[in-house]
Amino acid sequence: MLNFNFQNPTHIHFGVGQIEAISKEIPLNARVLVVYGGGSIKSNGVYQQVIDALGKHTWFEFSGIEPNPTYDTLMKAQDIIKAESIDYLLAVGGGSVIDGAKFIAAAALYEGNGEENDPWDILAKQKTFTKALPIGAVLTLPATGSESNGNAVVTRYGNKRPFKSPLVRPLFAVLDPSVTLSLSDRQISNGVVDAFIHTIEQYLTYSVNGKVQDRFSEGLLQTLIEEGPKALLPATKENLDVRSNIMWSATMALNGLIGAGVPQDWSTHMIGHELTGAFGIDHARTLSIVLPAVMKVRKEQKREKLLQYATRVWQITEGDDDARIDQAIRLTEEFFEKMQVPTRLSDVDLDSKDIDLLIERLQQNGLTALGEQGDITLEISREILTLAL
């Protein structure tokens, strides 16, 4: 096991009816900005529950945060923050809204290096910051884990740019599984697949004998494999246990715990980001296209863990090592198909001539040494994308 630091102070309120917990979590003298996306929280009743809970608070709202939130949209929130002396953000939505709130929180108090204070530097130059507005979150779409981590991704000029800081980790998060019942199949699919791949990226590397981390990851993968498809089937999609298990898995998949003390390989995400940036494909659907090809191209480097994955997650016991690995990859693809997401570039109408642009973008963004060993060069990324055709 590698040395590690781990801390996750986000207070989780899990269960039906927990939205009312925000009334006690947010100080009564706070000036709250409720940030959200489109109008879905108004039609599904979440908005009403939130404003009921804020009955004694002073609050304002900022809406219109889009999927893959953009810098330009998020910077618009600064006007109301200044005008109304906002000192607390409540993000109500999925990963995009919560990620957006994180950037708004950091930008509001950003002082830069003393000479200039352009919050764009947080994304463009990975400048650190020492203050951010406190954030609470009401999660409506289990997927990214943003509700209890300090990570965010913001888009500008067609590029997705990540930043992270413990200062933007939500102080609390409400996870009410009944809220997810109004999600579309596509949203559920994308969320389950995103959480699955977050887990894989902290698991499918090389072994450091981190038995707790491995088994926790395997437990999340098994749970998502079992429960994900049920959330799409008419007979089981309304089942709150199914929704609960998916929601808690997605949070645990990226709250820092399973990745503490083990190597990580975020190449699928990095290559996937370019697919979203260049062609506007849903984040999760880029991942389900890239991951199987990463598994195949990196079979030797990931051999030991692929075998463990085959045995423990898929219970494959027959055949030689290569056959077991191949079957595990095939079952992974079948799981994605059950989740109704693409597994090939051709499924989203891309072909070999689109690969050059993706490689160019990886190069422009300096993503030339990906993977747990930093040895996924542009050439290997090209190999991965070619195999994903």
Add this chain to the structure above:
Amino acid sequence: MLNFNFQNPTHIHFGVGQIEAISKEIPLNARVLVVYGGGSIKSNGVYQQVIDALGKHTWFEFSGIEPNPTYDTLMKAQDIIKAESIDYLLAVGGGSVIDGAKFIAAAALYEGNGEENDPWDILAKQKTFTKALPIGAVLTLPATGSESNGNAVVTRYGNKRPFKSPLVRPLFAVLDPSVTLSLSDRQISNGVVDAFIHTIEQYLTYSVNGKVQDRFSEGLLQTLIEEGPKALLPATKENLDVRSNIMWSATMALNGLIGAGVPQDWSTHMIGHELTGAFGIDHARTLSIVLPAVMKVRKEQKREKLLQYATRVWQITEGDDDARIDQAIRLTEEFFEKMQVPTRLSDVDLDSKDIDLLIERLQQNGLTALGEQGDITLEISREILTLAL
């Protein structure tokens, strides 16, 4: 899954050499009281590492906290706390030292209800408190999980009394697995068994379909079953991966995570506490005696989970339900035997005439409705103890 609240802000510093992290975790202007037990931290080098790390701090020390720490010992620390205006506690030791520090921290700032302020009320009357000194922990014995939870057990008049509060949860905990190399086999055994049973008590109840919690628990149980015996075998006992996996399992077993959203059954601990109180048997050794009998007596109530335990933790696939459950219980006992702890009252020279005293003590302490359903009456506790003879 049941509704739940979960928050665990303890900052974990895991790995060889991490003791130096305390120099940054404790504010430089703090007046620190280092609390510890006997002299073992002086002979194994931990004490020296701690005082090296506190080189720029103002610190004092209080030693002599015994296993199953007593109220009388702990209250002696109040003198130096007052005399030196201590405002930070650093607990260096195992669960007893950290539990002791928690009581010291609460007692130091205890104001009671305004009429009297006897810290004994925290234990005797379960009085709540609103302030406690901040605590950091350097863990030397993986077992109780006390390093990242808000629970403690203190003994007075021969009775073990628990209390809990988020105010006494350590702000940070250093987990350096190399520190555990100087432990005796008996300390390692006790620690592994304690962590194993903590996990069982949050797992072996009735199913609420909490798939993440179940799989995390199963992962901890499997890890402890695999790694525990290795820590006793000459060929593997010095292996740092073994020590790391045990140490991280023990912390995760009782930091609140696996028990969030699921029913719990602490009857083994409650009955075990009386065995320690009445006969001075090591805490973990009371648990290994009581648990198999609890499993047998509560077989019907725990049937579904016992079958899951048999299948997933022990990979038992042959035989009918009863046979699989019986085999899982037998394998649990064999695991305890490998860990060199007793599984019967007769192993610690107790017999049927000692049971009356234990039942009497359970009654005196109001422990007449134990278990996940509160239906383990004194009569059933007697049945459990009788089966444990």
